[in-house]
Amino acid sequence: MQKQEHPxxxxxxxxxxxxxxxxxxxCGNGIVMNTIFNAIEMSDKDFDNISMxxxxxxxxxxPGYVKCDSLHTTHGRALAFATGLKIANSQQDVIxxxxxxxxxxxxxxxxxxxxxxxxxxxxxxxxNDIYGMTGGQISPTSPEGSYATTAPYGSTDKPFNISExxxxxGATYVAKYTTAxxxxxxxxxxxxxxxxxxxxxxxxxxxxxxYGRKNKIKTPTDMMNWFKQNTxxxxxxxxxxxxxxxxxxxxxxxxxKPRKEFVESLDDLIDKYSDIKSEENIKKAYMSD
Amino acid sequence: xxxxxxxxCKGCYLCVNACPKQVxxxxxxxxxxxxxxxxxDVDKCVKCQLCTLMCPDQAIxxxxxx
Numbered sequence: 001m002q003k004q005e006h007p008x009x010x011x012x013x014x015x016x017x018x019x020x021x022x023x024x025x026x027c028g029n030g031i032v033m034n035t036i037f038n039a040i041e042m043s044d045k046d047f048d049n050i051s052m053x054x055x056x057x058x059x060x061x062x063p064g065y066v067k068c069d070s071l072h073t074t075h076g077r078a079l080a081f082a083t084g085l086k087i088a089n090s091q092q093d094v095i096x097x098x099x100x101x102x103x104x105x106x107x108x109x110x111x112x113x114x115x116x117x118x119x120x121x122x123x124x125x126x127x128n129d130i131y132g133m134t135g136g137q138i139s140p141t142s143p144e145g146s147y148a149t150t151a152p153y154g155s156t157d158k159p160f161n162i163s164e165x166x167x168x169x170g171a172t173y174v175a176k177y178t179t180a181x182x183x184x185x186x187x188x189x190x191x192x193x194x195x196x197x198x199x200x201x202x203x204x205x206x207x208x209x210x211y212g213r214k215n216k217i218k219t220p221t222d223m224m225n226w227f228k229q230n231t232x233x234x235x236x237x238x239x240x241x242x243x244x245x246x247x248x249x250x251x252x253x254x255x256x257k258p259r260k261e262f263v264e265s266l267d268d269l270i271d272k273y274s275d276i277k278s279e280e281n282i283k284k285a286y287m288s289d
Numbered sequence: 290x291x292x293x294x295x296x297x298c299k300g301c302y303l304c305v306n307a308c309p310k311q312v313x314x315x316x317x318x319x320x321x322x323x324x325x326x327x328x329x330d331v332d333k334c335v336k337c338q339l340c341t342l343m344c345p346d347q348a349i350x351x352x353x354x355x
Contacts, residue, residue: 006290006292006350006352007294007350008294008341008344008347008348008349008350009338009341009350010341010347011347011350014347019297019346019347020296020297020299020346021346023345023346024299025299025300025301025324025345025346026299026301026302026303026345027345028345029345030344030345030346030347031303031342031343031344031345033345033347034341034342034343034344034345034347035342038342182339182342182343183339183342186342208301219302220301220302220303220306221301221302221303221305221306224303224306224307225306
């Protein structure tokens with residue numbers, strides 16, 4: 001068959017027998033998947049050395065389609081599981097794919113404390129402004145005035161800015177882009193993978209099925225155009241007032257300031273108070289000698 | 290050459306939106322699931338690969354002719 005002779009350039013990273021994936025037409029998760037593979041190809045990381053961890057949600061189904069060690073964990077606890085995975089074997093590169101509700105609502109505590117500890121994880125937070133999997137409820141990042149199943153008259157809450165939260169909590173690399181900027185997202189994920197420390201890449205993603213339908217931007221194309229119209233850079237945002245910034249997506253690298261990493265600090269402690277080197281410990285646990 | 294996998298395409302038309310050269314256009318051609326898959330004009334393509342990044346369903350593959 002001609003189709004299998006000319007597969008997509010990232011098909012080698014996917015569990016092709018599970019395709020087509022479950023995501024709705026125009027869902028941003030597929031684009032995020034492409035950008036992850038693009039970033040891995042651009043960086044010096046070995047795909048076989050990568051583990052992916054996710055919680056619950058639409059975006060958390062991404063690791064299930066990727067041909068690497070993947071862990072689908074309980075709601076909001078992806079970062080807790082990933083912390084354990086990273087400390088148990090600090091040689092591997094751990095990518096956490098999480099949604100906005102998963103990261104900031106149910107797992108909000110884990111997010112700020114993982115950022116505070118500065119553990120070497122690359123967190124890709126797919127922010128679609130709504131709980132897509134459970135039927136379109138308001139999430140902590142839904143913009144003020146947006147409609148959802150649980151907000152038929154519009155949301156009255158002020159949304160979280162996940163990137164600012166992570167920056168304030170102590171993350172060492174934070175970037176925010178939309179799915180309309182796949183090249184920038186790839187570069188940010190690449191930088192996040194290479195950064196030794198907690199990296200958070202927030203990707204504003206389209207949910208035409210729930211967010212779009214409830215907010216009169218029904219088609220995937222309309223949602224992309226909506227992103228393009230409302231995206232501004234951090235430099236542009238500096239000269240704007242709070243009223244002007246309502247509804248705008250401020251993209252760019254929020255912080256890139258490395259500091260001492262959590263596992264390194266642990267290794268220093270182990271070296272100081274124990275005779276067993278931490279690398280030997282890992283070998284003993286995994287190689288059985 | 291552009292290869293569009295009809296079985297994976299879900300008809301979101303993000304390729305139509307993303308392509309800077311308007312290679313893709315919506316059509317009435319149906320795949321086996323009843324999705325209207327886009328048609329494409331190979332001559333306009335400059336192989337920037339943006340559609341392969343933007344396609345959420347990994348349906349488009351672009352290869353060099355030689």
